[in-house]
Amino acid sequence: MKNITEKPLLTTRQIFNMSVGFLGIQFGFALQNGNASRILQTFGADVEHLSLFWLAAPVTGMIVQPIIGHYSDRTWNRLGRRRPYFLVGAILTALALILMPNSSALATFMPAIFVGAGLLMIMDASINVAMEPFRALVADNLPDSQRSAGFSIQTFLIGIGAIVGSILPYILVHWFKVPATDDPGVVPLNLKLSFYIGAGVLISAILWTIFTTKEYSPEEHARFSPEEETHHAKGLSAIFTDFKLMPKTMKQLGLVQFFSWFALFSMWVYTTPAVAQHFYNVQPGDTYSKAYADAGNWVNVMFSVYNGVAAGYALLLPLIAKRTSRTKTHAFSLLMGGLGLISFLVIKDPKFLIVPMIGIGLAWGSILAMPYAILAGSLPAKKIGVYMGIFNFFITFPQIINGFFGGWLVKHIYGGHAIYSIIIAGVSLVLGAISVLNVRDEKKKMTVVPGVVPIEIN
Numbered sequence: 001m002k003n004i005t006e007k008p009l010l011t012t013r014q015i016f017n018m019s020v021g022f023l024g025i026q027f028g029f030a031l032q033n034g035n036a037s038r039i040l041q042t043f044g045a046d047v048e049h050l051s052l053f054w055l056a057a058p059v060t061g062m063i064v065q066p067i068i069g070h071y072s073d074r075t076w077n078r079l080g081r082r083r084p085y086f087l088v089g090a091i092l093t094a095l096a097l098i099l100m101p102n103s104s105a106l107a108t109f110m111p112a113i114f115v116g117a118g119l120l121m122i123m124d125a126s127i128n129v130a131m132e133p134f135r136a137l138v139a140d141n142l143p144d145s146q147r148s149a150g151f152s153i154q155t156f157l158i159g160i161g162a163i164v165g166s167i168l169p170y171i172l173v174h175w176f177k178v179p180a181t182d183d184p185g186v187v188p189l190n191l192k193l194s195f196y197i198g199a200g201v202l203i204s205a206i207l208w209t210i211f212t213t214k215e216y217s218p219e220e221h222a223r224f225s226p227e228e229e230t231h232h233a234k235g236l237s238a239i240f241t242d243f244k245l246m247p248k249t250m251k252q253l254g255l256v257q258f259f260s261w262f263a264l265f266s267m268w269v270y271t272t273p274a275v276a277q278h279f280y281n282v283q284p285g286d287t288y289s290k291a292y293a294d295a296g297n298w299v300n301v302m303f304s305v306y307n308g309v310a311a312g313y314a315l316l317l318p319l320i321a322k323r324t325s326r327t328k329t330h331a332f333s334l335l336m337g338g339l340g341l342i343s344f345l346v347i348k349d350p351k352f353l354i355v356p357m358i359g360i361g362l363a364w365g366s367i368l369a370m371p372y373a374i375l376a377g378s379l380p381a382k383k384i385g386v387y388m389g390i391f392n393f394f395i396t397f398p399q400i401i402n403g404f405f406g407g408w409l410v411k412h413i414y415g416g417h418a419i420y421s422i423i424i425a426g427v428s429l430v431l432g433a434i435s436v437l438n439v440r441d442e443k444k445k446m447t448v449v450p451g452v453v454p455i456e457i458n
Contacts, residue, residue, distance in 0.1 A: 007143040007216075007224045012153070017212035018141060019154040021086060022134050023161035024205025026307075028093050029127055030165030031198045033268040034303045036120055038296045039101060039187055041287040043113040047273045047418055051406035053113075054269050056121030058399035061128040061392055066239050068132050069389025073382065080215035082133035082140065082385070089130025090206035094199035096123035101187040101195050112185065130206070132392065136385040139376040140216060147376050148318040148326065151369040158368055159311020161205070167304035168194040170297045180293045188293065221382075242386050243393075249378035250391060252439040253371050257394035259432030260334065260367050265399040266406060266425035267341065267360070272299045274418035279350035284416055298350060302357050309361025310368065317369055327439050330370040334433035337363020341426030344419060363429055378442045 010018075037050050045053060072085050079087065096119050099106065103116035134154075142150040172178040172190040182188045216224070276282035276295035286292060313333075321329045340359030347353055372388075379387045406421060414420040 007141070009146060010142060010150075014213070015142070015146070015150050015153050016157070018137060018209060019134075019150075019157045020212075021090070021130075021206045021209035022154050023157040024090065024202035025086075025093070025127060025130050025134070026158040026161035027165040027201045027205070028097055028123075028198045030162040030303065030307065031097065031168070031195055032120070032123060032127075034166050034272075034300045035169065035191055035194070035296070036100075037269055037272050038287075039103075039191065040113060040116055040120075041273070042187055043103060043116050043185060044111070045113055047270075047284060047416065048407040048411040050269050050273070051265075051403045051410075053117045053120065054265070055400060055403035056117060057124035058265070058396035058403065060121055060125035062396035062400070064125050064128045065132040065392035065396075066386060066389035068129055069136065069385035069387070070239050072133050072136060073385035076218055079210070082137045082215060083210050083213075085133040086130040087206060087210060089126050089128070089133075090202050092126035093123055093130060094202050096120075096126055097195045097199040097202070101192040104185055104187070128392070132389050133385070135372060135388045137213075137215070138372075139379070139384045139388065140221070141213075144377050148321055148369070148373045151373045152314045152317045155314035155317070155365055155368040156311045159307045159309075159314060159365065161201070162307035163304045163311065164201075165194075165198055166300050166307055168197065168300075170300045170304075173297060180297060181288065181290060184288050239386060239390070242383060243390055246387065246390060247378040247442075249440050249442055250375055250387065253375055253391075253436075254394040256330070256334075256432050256436045256439065257371060257391075258398045259428045259435060260363075260398075261395045262398035262402050263338070263341065263425035263428040263432070264364075264367070265402045266421045266428075269402075269406065270410070270418040270421040271302070272296050274344070274422050275299050275302075275350060275353070277417065278344075278419040279353070295350075298353075302353055305354050305357040306361035306364055309358050310365030313362050313365035314369055317366065321370070321373075326370050326374050326441050327436050330366050330374075331433045331436045333362045333366030333370070334429045334436065337361075338426045338429030338433060341422050341429065344422045344426075374439065374441050 036054070037045075040050060040053050041047075068085055072082050075081050075084060077084060100116060100119040100123060103119060104112040106112075107115045138150045138154060139147065169180075169190045172193055173180045178190040178193060180188050180190050272295065275298065276292050277284070280291045280295040282289065282292045282295060317329060336359035338359075340356030340363075343356045343359075344353070347356070371391075375387075375391060376384070409424075410416060410418055410421055
């Protein structure tokens, strides 16, 4: 293993400023996750087809993230290396947030449901454009010794954005008396206002990071990174070569990510219909009733709780990982999330669904931090962007599998009861917890260089 020169340590404030943009991204992401199924059902989608409409998100992510990573590795202009990409991504995401709840008004030549699904695709593609460079930015700017802390602070801010984004529709109804229902085929006003506010928060947070965070120049990157062997493939074909040469640790993490994101996709797609059916006795297709609106708003509260737990847990992750290991920490977190989802089947009162959200929050907080902290230490510095993008395959592929077969399973195997998709999601997280124990967590050795703070990793 090569010795490398350690980058200078950053202050907590610098790491915070670098990660504020992710708060905005996750604000928008939380609105999408908590309400996209509800909006699509408002436009006429049935539960069997929800996962197919959600397929647009992982498919676009699979295509977009490696390309953005590849080009951001090779970009340097007045804005920097990563910042041009997440600025463009933020602007496009904000536009999609504003337009999606108004799909019925935009549906001139096609049904509103297809306009909504198209805007969901644009929104997720744009979030991916913004998200991948942020992951790479943390790996670019932080030494290995601070990466667990860096991704944890990022996860903390992700949690804050997700808490507010998730609970905002509920707050608008119960604090400000904004209507939660509307005519058939029309998205309620509380959701529309939530999406408009989300667009503003997203743009503001991204601009915060752009104006407060410095990126290392290509010359500085060369100073901090040893010369690495590179292949001669040019253009986008280099992505396929990089894929074949991915580090062993990345392959091992791929299985963990498969189980984790298969579970998350089921949770995001089916929690609203599952809670509506299983706890509020809403009949299939009855998406305009007060009971369905109450179920949807309560799911937003539930999601805000797990995101709140994730935000707090993120601050503890570096300490727990130091006392145990990053792989054991992640295994424990996924296990708690899996048991939380499985417990949906035995809970009778929807108020007590807050309890399993604690375990899900532990899993979510770790999913957003630990795999990237483990991965970053195994990647060549010159290809962090493209490999972070390729790593997204292991996030999108399980969602695509789930998207194709999840709706069919709900209708033909589960008898239309979406609650069983939640239970299978819990089992998937338990399998992820088992598989992460086989991951090799590589850490690089450091050398002392005048003017640079060396950190020894045990």
